Amino acid sequence: MTTRPVQAEKNLQRIDQASKDGIGQSPLRPDGTLKVKGEFAYSSDLWHEDMLWGTALRSPHPRANIRSVDVSAALAVPGVHAVLTHEDIPGAKFYGLEIADQPALAVDKVRYQGEPVALVAADHPETARRAAKRIVVDYEVLTPITTEQQCLDPETHGYVHEPHEYKARAHGNLCHEQRLVAGRGVTDEVRALADVVVAGEYEVGMQDQAFLGPESGLAVPAEDGGVDLYIATQWLHADRQQMAPVLALPEERIRLTLAGVGGAFGGREDLSMQIHACLLALHTRRPVKIVYSRDESFFGHVHRHPARMRYEHGATRDGKLVFADCRIVLDGGAYASTSAAVAGNAASLGHGPYVIPNVRMHALALYSNNPPCGAMRGFGAVQAAFGYESQMDRLAAALGMDPVELRQLNAVAQGDLMPTGQPIDAPAPVAELLQRAKDRPLPPPLDPSDQRALPGALSNTSHGEGIVRGVGYSVGIKNVGFSEGFDDYSTARVRLEVIGGEPVALVHTAAAEVGQGGITVHAQIARTELGVERVTIHPATTGIGSAGSTSASRQTYMTGGAVKLAAEAVREVLLDRGRRRYGWTHRDLTLTGGQVVSASAGVLAPLAELLGDEPVEQTRVHRHRPTAALDPETGQGFGHVQYSFCANRAVVDVDVELGLVRVVELTAVQDVGRALNPLAVVGQIHGGCTQALGLAVMEEIVLTDGKVRNASFTDYLIPTILDTPPIPVELLELPDPHAPYGLRGVGEAPTVSATPSIVAAIRQATGKALTRIPVRPEHLTDTP
């Protein structure tokens, strides 16, 4: 086992690697400087000669029937080239990631505010927007179905999808549900085994991914009747798969190339303007660009499911958990998106990284007339972690125990069973992560003479008055990779050839680089496996097999694994060539420093010579080990590929009179299996913690009767650098034997675990129960 205190610069560089900038080292990302200097080309910067600009007319109502749509006034605007409604769609009218229940353009009704109703293409974006406003839609406005109680009583309040049009797997306004029973479940008999029982109800607001690059792309009609789409997305092939039936084109005539992505966090898993741009381009035979404005972006992608949760935990007097009874209600909004998988995650991870002999869990995803919700970093595990970690603190208080000790006493470890019955067959150092977070020195006390350090900072609300410090802990669990029997794979092609006398590797995958640093890591893997310095990353396209989604913390594991396999295959072909050509019989050959090296006999041949003018190219598909569906009633099954764990300690200063919070420090300790690029790993953990901080104290899409009240960065607040504390990171590297290089996906675990630690710290400072996030000043000051 190695641990890596990240502050120590020397630990960021490993010297046991033969290849410069191979795995374990921290070469800088190629796009980093460009992005900081504003020179990186994002999808919104795309341009094509003769291109038109597309825009969508969106519904102002969360629920309405459409009596008629009159586009004539829009078509009459000079400069307008096309106005399309669902009637102009050549193929299927509905699409979806898992369930095709979402219309590409509204058909006779709208189910959420912002649903696209019609499209306009014009020679100028402003012309397109003005023309869209001239489209006359006659709505019969209906009362939206927005609350849990309304959703679960369709007889009274109606159906989001009428029974005859319902396409999901449950019924009524239920999109999906997953039950889980472990041990004896939760019965009166089981309850009686507990000396102490604590129960609580918790609520999580609707968080947004708040990526900075709005949805955008460019569709170019092709001579073969197909279309080329340059697009910022998370999964090129899944986009294409959903687009083809709507465009009535075979998949091979839809070619996607990844454009510069300005952040994703799950918000680009679902389609946004892909179909719209292609419909307009195919209709007008002109290239069409669509770029969302900031407010349109808030309506143009799914959000994190808001949740209402009820938890009951029982424990013995000495702190051993006896049972957990959980109900998690997720509001999926108008369309399914990934609600089923989010509910599955909530159910299978919603008890936390704890050994609990008896569990009963019921996770539901609702249909409502609220904005559609789907993937966001943490994917169902975030909401639950706020519930179970709040419960751990409540239980510790009821038992008079230290909250960290209570967690450690019940922490899972390798060899334990999850409540799904799945054995944890890789390291799970939950207790140690907590211990390391606890053992770190605490930050110095508040210095009120530094105005920037106070809650409110330069807003000058306190000079030290009313400030109370609090400390809180939490730990979380997240799955890595696609679960529940999904055939999850990635494809990579690696080519090695001589360019300018030097061996150069070319790596081609369809993996979406969304800022996570995949392209850096893929190059590192190629360097390590092939012993070369120069690696070129081919643009991500559908010209190669799928890489799967850049989500579920999976791309280094999956596409990294595919690059490793392809590079190993290239290496084998080369060594075979050497054996045939030179009669090598060594069993200790490696490619190192641009040469074929035998551990015993030394350098055998330069790679450039072995390659000559015969490049080697190999394509490989990497699959993780298979998983299985969860039983719908018992939740039992080998559901997940890998688990990842992060523990946090939050230190906060709270102005208890004004209810303002400043997070002073947010420690993260995470087992990453193997850090392929330690600097990038720390960056992911910093980002994940910061997004979790946002959910804890400020980030929420505020809704009233299904309408969004803060679709702007003026009122949807995300943390600034003055809100972001130092985030000391400790990495554990306990290799997972099932994973390439033993690595563990890192991107999401801190987003799951950090939020509850911050809330716990605020609770400690204020004594308030705080059962809802984000915590608002009103909650801390008892003002309604």
Add this chain to the structure above:
Amino acid sequence: MEFLRPATWDEALVAMAEHPGALPVSGGTDVMVELNFDLRRPSAILDLNRVGELTEWSTDGSSVRLGAAVPYARIIDELSVPLPGLALAARTVGSPQIRNRGSVGGNLGAASPAGDAHPALLAAGRGVRVEAHSVRGVRLIPIDEFYLGVKRHCLAPDELIRAVRIPVADGPQQFSKVGTRNAMVIAVCAFALALHPADRTVGTGLGSAAPTPRRADLAEAYLADALAWESGDPPADGVVRRFGELVAAAADPIDDVRGTAAYRRHALAVLARRTLAWCWNDYREQLGRTA
């Protein structure tokens, strides 16, 4: 839409006379947001960036004549001594980029109840004047008469703000703003306090607490009377509390996405008490030095 770019102040006034209701733009930190969000489609825009004198300030020792387009960053750097309350408010405006472009003239032109400069201007005294020019002449508008309603002010359609005249501080001034993040945030509510030992009066200003920025008249009168100006003795707890209550009572806030009315009232009372303590400490120090 016409885009007018006068080279001089006189040309600007003529342009306004010819295009009454034209939307003046300087830093663009409000105007461009409204245009980009398509909240506003003015028939004409008047770009004041070529009119250099708008970014200048001067003082005769008793008041500062602050050019309408002097950016907040310069107010912080250059005017913290004569205009401490306004400089504190300027620090809370947006981000560094916004403070490099935004100005008090723009804040007044937008007349948003959430504008950060307004409470400090109100607290600085009833002598604050907005200097409004048109081809018809110059009006000196008392700050208390300037704000008419949400994003409405008393300028005529052909008038431009040339400058604001603000008395030099004769005593301690403070500004506090509550937001739900620690920087770059629109005020949930804001409060400015100025002590005026010269005439033993008190100035207040409330932001994001009513349809317009407003002062807490009763609180001002109560505190001016209750303070021990002569001795510098700290006000009794009851006085501080009562002052906070009167400030809160002067507010007429709404529930909105940024905060509730009840919280705004609560927070204003806290800010009133704290800023009073800070100002009075400074005042006592000044008394001690002059004694």
